[in-house]
Each structure stands twice: as C-alpha cells, then as structure tokens.
Amino acid sequence: MDSTEARLQRLEDLAAIHDLKARAGKIADSKYTPDHHKKPQAEVDEIAWQQARLFAPDGEVMVAGVAKARGHQALFEGFRHRPWRFALHMYYCPNIILAGDTASGHWVFWCLATDEATNAPLHIAGYIQDDYVKLNGAWLFQRTELSARFNTGFGDAWTNASGAIL
Numbered sequence: 001m002d003s004t005e006a007r008l009q010r011l012e013d014l015a016a017i018h019d020l021k022a023r024a025g026k027i028a029d030s031k032y033t034p035d036h037h038k039k040p041q042a043e044v045d046e047i048a049w050q051q052a053r054l055f056a057p058d059g060e061v062m063v064a065g066v067a068k069a070r071g072h073q074a075l076f077e078g079f080r081h082r083p084w085r086f087a088l089h090m091y092y093c094p095n096i097i098l099a100g101d102t103a104s105g106h107w108v109f110w111c112l113a114t115d116e117a118t119n120a121p122l123h124i125a126g127y128i129q130d131d132y133v134k135l136n137g138a139w140l141f142q143r144t145e146l147s148a149r150f151n152t153g154f155g156d157a158w159t160n161a162s163g164a165i166l
Helices: 004-029 041-052 072-080
Strands: 055-063 066-070 084-099 102-115 121-135 138-153
Touching (some): 004 041, 004 102, 004 121, 004 138, 041 072, 066 072, 102 138
Parallel strands (some): 055 138
Antiparallel strands (some): 084 102
C-alpha cells in the first residue's frame, strides 16, 4: 500500500495535469473576441507565447504523426498563425498515467472553429495523446499529438471514410 504522502502527491499531480490541459484550451481560445473575431496580432502574439510556455523547452506538437513544431520559438510561430477567426477547444475523458516526474495522457478532443479564409464553421474532433514532464515542480507538455477523426463543416457528413462505422 502506498503511503498517504505518495497517494496525496499522485492526486496533486493528476490535478495539476488536468489544470494544465484546461489552461491550454482557455489560452488558445483567448485569441478570439466574444463576437468571433481574431484579436489584433500583438495580442495574439502575447497569447501564443503563453501557449508555447506551457511546453518544456524542447516540447513538441505533432499532428497525425508529423512534427509541426519543436521548441518554444517554433511553437510560438505555429500558435500565432492559426487559420481560425474563432475556436472553442474541449477535452474529455482523460486517461492519465503517472510515472514519477513524467506522465502520459489520452484525451477525446472536440473543437468548434470558424475558418478565417472562408468564414465556414467547422467541427474538428479526434484524440490527443500527451506526454508531460514535471520541471521545477510544474507540469508541462513534453509532446502533444492530435489524431483527428474528422474535420468537417456543419451540416456535412461526419466522415469521408467509406464503409460502416460502429
């Protein structure tokens, strides 16, 4: 049986990782005004730096197995140039596995967004696999990877895949 201190530390670490994920979504969504417009670029840049600093110095973002950005500067550049004029990030059903000062997490992801170029509303959903690291007492993203299951407009079919979906 784990000690009371070890169990308490586990609960504190889980809560800190949940908080990190919630802050990531809130920060990402803060690039947009309540009436669905992108904020001025100077504000977006400040927010993009906040996003980048949620990662370890060598942290990485991947999409469908392809590295999109690694390190604070590259993450900042990626976060400051998103193709949306509005976005709302939602994360569900976390499965977090702790291993000392590292952890992994699997989340269901859903994002409602408005394409900046076309003004089309979109559903984006899938899974996010995170790796976390605890540095100087704070949990940060080491790596996050989005595996989209669909990215489609409102009123369009949920998937372009053929065959039955169970």
